[in-house]
Amino acid sequence: MLTGAVATAPLLGGAATAYAGGSDADALFEAGKFERAGRAYEEILKNDPRNVHAARQRGYVGLLGNKFHDAEKYLTIALNLAPDDKQTNRLLADCHTRQDELSLAAPHWQAAGEEAYAKQFAAIRGTPYQIHGDVTRLPWLQTDPFPLVEASINGGPLKRFSFYTHVDALGVSSRVAKEAGLSAVAKQKIEAFGDVIWLYYGVLDSFKLGGIELRNIPVGWSERESGGEVAPEAHDGMIGTWVFYHFLSTFDYAGRSLILRRRTPETARSARADAARAGVEPLPLWLAGGHMLYTEGSVADIAGSQTGVVSLNIGGTGEQVAGISEETAKQLGVRIDYDRPFASFAAGQPVEGYPCYPKEIRLGGVTAKGVYSYAGGKNTLGGEGFYKLAGFDHAFHKPNNITLDFTDMNAYIARGKAA
Known part of the structure; x- marks a missing residue:
């Protein structure tokens, strides 16, 4: 639920552009030449099979493209060489999360220092992200200042949800969390927006978007320690990338529909x-x-x-x-x-x-x-x-x-x- 209106993006500058013609694996990766970087990391591993960095990076290249077999193969090699490496554990946690293997992801989130995710994923019983329905087209209630669609929480009345690919899980307002009877299985305190923010992590039984329903999914909400919602009252929650990558997702801005x-x-x-x-x-x-x-x-x-x-x-x-x-x-x-x-x-x-x-x-x-x-x-x-x-x-x-x-x-x- 924490978002910013602006996310300043670092750029591909002249130094990085020069890397693209080189053979150095890290330089190729930094320049976004991921396939070439992957082959270069493999060459490193042929000569130095105990190179943790090369194994981890080769696994990362696979993960960028959802090539889970490659990702798991090389990340497991890296983890066996350095079991406490936080970067490798974080990547493996992400790899299992994308495949809905949340129980396998939980210990890696823990090892990566993400205790809240570890507790949340360990609390999800049965199959996560169960999908019912094949297709839905949701008209937008508005486009500006942000798109809004309607969805139902646990079979309740329709609520207004924005969406943003800068967030991961489904988020709801603290008010909606209370109305739906959600209970936190983990919580975390951070400083943001000039205040102390409490983040809460739970499990949602049902999230229905038109003709599609998702069951048994991670959900989050937040509130300011000083009191009140973090997000404006203009919407009831926000849909993140973790929901969208379960579908072939079309954001029809021109047609004002999802x-x-x-x-x-x-x-x-x-x-x-x-x-x-x-x-x-x-x-x-x-x-x-x-x-x-x-x-x-x-x-x-x-x-x-x-x-x-x-x-x-x-x-x-x-x-x-x-x-x-x-x-x-x-x-x-x-x-x-x-x-x-x-x-x-x-x-x-x-x-x-x-x-x-x-x-x-x-x-x-x-x-x-x-x-x-x-x-x-x-x-x-x-x-x-x-x-x-x-x-x-x-x-x-x-x-x-x-x-x-x-x-x-x-x-x-x-x-x-x-x-």
């Missing part, structure tokens, strides 16, 4: 065929940090253009179309309005940015020219271990529809309404 189809090889093939008929090329889809979505995009202005890994930020709020680092904006000659700095929050912490207006930003065949964006931060490696060229936000998607295929790990982005 379309969820049961995730199968058949629906993945159908999505690819539909895109091909419409002349839409698939973009790569990567999943890192448990819930953060990435693809490939570009930014261009008078001094040149750059192509690289970009975050795909769907839902949320904000008037900015994209975010790039101040450093990269300068490199590309993007006009930055230093007279109008603005303050916001990213990951619950204050950040400062400046309006900027790149000549063109692009995802696949979809472009936006001279649009209101923001610049802030430096070209630094993010927590995911690779450089990000930009973040494409809520306002970019408004004329488009976006389909995310978590089976073959493709993203399809097209102008206009979804068919």
Whole structure:
């Protein structure tokens, strides 16, 4: 439930771009050349089979593309070499979480220092994320300042839910948690938004989105220690990536609807065929940090253009179309309005940015020219271990529809309404 209106994205700067032609495995990974990096890590392991870093990174490459067999193989090698390594345990926890193997994920969350997730997952009995129904199309109640759809908690009256791919699990307001009789199996205290926040973790019996129902799923809620909700009263909860990657998910901004189809090889093939008929090329889809979505995009202005890994930020709020680092904006000659700095929050912490207006930003065949964006931060490696060229936000998607295929790990982005 903790979100920020702005998440400043580090950029793929000149140094990282130079790495792309090299053979160093880490440099290739940092530059977003994941397949080549994976092969380079394998070469390292042939000569040094006890190299923990290479094994962990090779497993991470597999995990980015939901190639779970590869991910488990190499992450298990890394864990056997260094059982207490927190990074490896975190990646293995994510690997099992995505496969709904929550009981297997729990001890790895514990070893990674994520005690709340460990307790929550250990408390879930039986099969998690049970899906009933095959397809649903939910009309949006609104698009701005953030999209809203209706859903039911434990068979109760319809509530208003926003969604955002910068959060993981389903979240509800503390008021809705009390109404639904939810009890916390774990809690955690953090500092964010200038206050002390208590996060609560529980298990939800039923979450119904139109013709689809999810049963036995993780849920979270939060409240300020000083009193009151963390999120505004404008909605009753937020749907995160953990819900969406269980489906072939279409965010039809142009058509103001959310379309969820049961995730199968058949629906993945159908999505690819539909895109091909419409002349839409698939973009790569990567999943890192448990819930953060990435693809490939570009930014261009008078001094040149750059192509690289970009975050795909769907839902949320904000008037900015994209975010790039101040450093990269300068490199590309993007006009930055230093007279109008603005303050916001990213990951619950204050950040400062400046309006900027790149000549063109692009995802696949979809472009936006001279649009209101923001610049802030430096070209630094993010927590995911690779450089990000930009973040494409809520306002970019408004004329488009976006389909995310978590089976073959493709993203399809097209102008206009979804068919």
